[in-house]
Amino acid sequence: MTNRPEPPPIIKGSWEDLLDQAEQLFDQQNDAAIPIFEKVVNGLCRLSAHQRLAADRRLQALLIDAALELQQYLCFRDRYAEALAVNEQVRVLLPEDFQHDFKRQAAAIRLQAGEVDTALAELHAMAADEENGDWGDLLFAALRVRQFAAAQSAVEAAERWVEKTYGGEKQVQKQDQERDRDAAIERAYVAFLRARLAVGQGQPGEALRWFGQAVQLDPDYGDNPQSIYIPLINAGAYAEALTLIRLDHHLPNRAAFWQGVALWRTGKVAEAEQQWRKAVKAEAPAANSVNYAELVLAHYYLGDHEGTGLASVLHAVRQGVQTEENFYLAGLGWALRNDMAAAHIDLQMAQMRHKSLAEGRKLGHDLWQLCTDLLDESKQKQLLGYFEDAQIQRRT
Numbered sequence: 001m002t003n004r005p006e007p008p009p010i011i012k013g014s015w016e017d018l019l020d021q022a023e024q025l026f027d028q029q030n031d032a033a034i035p036i037f038e039k040v041v042n043g044l045c046r047l048s049a050h051q052r053l054a055a056d057r058r059l060q061a062l063l064i065d066a067a068l069e070l071q072q073y074l075c076f077r078d079r080y081a082e083a084l085a086v087n088e089q090v091r092v093l094l095p096e097d098f099q100h101d102f103k104r105q106a107a108a109i110r111l112q113a114g115e116v117d118t119a120l121a122e123l124h125a126m127a128a129d130e131e132n133g134d135w136g137d138l139l140f141a142a143l144r145v146r147q148f149a150a151a152q153s154a155v156e157a158a159e160r161w162v163e164k165t166y167g168g169e170k171q172v173q174k175q176d177q178e179r180d181r182d183a184a185i186e187r188a189y190v191a192f193l194r195a196r197l198a199v200g201q202g203q204p205g206e207a208l209r210w211f212g213q214a215v216q217l218d219p220d221y222g223d224n225p226q227s228i229y230i231p232l233i234n235a236g237a238y239a240e241a242l243t244l245i246r247l248d249h250h251l252p253n254r255a256a257f258w259q260g261v262a263l264w265r266t267g268k269v270a271e272a273e274q275q276w277r278k279a280v281k282a283e284a285p286a287a288n289s290v291n292y293a294e295l296v297l298a299h300y301y302l303g304d305h306e307g308t309g310l311a312s313v314l315h316a317v318r319q320g321v322q323t324e325e326n327f328y329l330a331g332l333g334w335a336l337r338n339d340m341a342a343a344h345i346d347l348q349m350a351q352m353r354h355k356s357l358a359e360g361r362k363l364g365h366d367l368w369q370l371c372t373d374l375l376d377e378s379k380q381k382q383l384l385g386y387f388e389d390a391q392i393q394r395r396t
Helices: 015-027 033-046 049-076 080-091 096-113 116-127 135-144 148-166 177-200 204-217 219-223 226-234 238-245 252-265 269-281 292-301 308-318 324-336 340-356 365-374 377-386
Strands: none
Touching: 015 033, 015 049, 033 049, 033 080, 049 080, 049 096, 049 340, 080 096, 096 116, 096 135, 116 135, 116 148, 135 148, 135 177, 148 177, 177 204, 177 226, 204 219, 204 226, 204 238, 226 238, 226 252, 226 365, 238 252, 252 269, 252 292, 252 365, 269 292, 292 308, 292 324, 292 365, 308 324, 324 340, 324 365, 324 377, 340 377, 365 377
8 A cells, every 4th residue: 555645744934834823723713813814815915926826826725725714714703794805805816716616605605694685696696607607506595595586586597598508409409419418407407496496485296396307307316316305304395205215226324314204204103213224224424425414313313322323423523524514413412312511512513614604603494303303392492592493393
């Protein structure tokens, strides 16, 4: 086996050293991080483009990292105007593709700050840019804040763009199979967006119909039915969700876990437990994989009597996989084991990450629903402050 070379040591007083100091203070939720981040950002902004791009764009990459992390910390502290100022300061110095990413981040910051109309208008303008635009960005942002008129307009605009670009395709360019394939992929994406809109509007039957059309146009959607059935479960449309879950053969533990949730919430406890046992017996995914949470949660729904689920996620956190998801899972696991002090610590860390990325000031309602499944009312009352629109809603 070939050993990977160790990264070069950080030179004291260098830009890398300053950024490392700021990052450590960020992790400690220490506001002393802010002036250090600002020193790095302002100093690198003053350099010429030639200096930033030298040596394989080393200083340009540092500038981007520092600016993003400074924005994140300022969002965590509710200092949104300052975060937006940093975004604009750095954005104008970056290549077009990075400018697009920074613009999207600025819209997310405005959305979290409560500037909903401005944020949605910015996303609309970005989506209308045919070079880099994605009407899905506007749709999902609008659904997040329950602005269904904006969500509807996003889907309609996406559909108009597809028809403008590929309309009459079959008659004009039948011989161009690659272009026909591109048209099918774009139409499948619009169908998928319509499916997600239908879920948000409380039309699960329409969601199934549109998702079926997406799969027909682009079979790759068939490998990811969770993109519809998990939102359907969160919306309480269990029958429709089960229709799709039973077609999910791509990740067995994912399908088994969510099938168990849908069955359990409709009173079929024995069948649900059978699915969760199947989920924990499936091949364990890596701690940073897309379906790792389902493995841990299956253990939790089965009681996690031996602490297997919690031990797994604590190990992942100690190994550096310190994501919002893992901190949430750790907090929930501690609550199940009646250690509410530890539960608070980890849920605070999960909320911090969620908020700093401008994904919302509090954790999502979908995560709260899992808490209402697993925790008694006393524990729920202690933890509901970490979740948006949370309320005690015991299931019987």
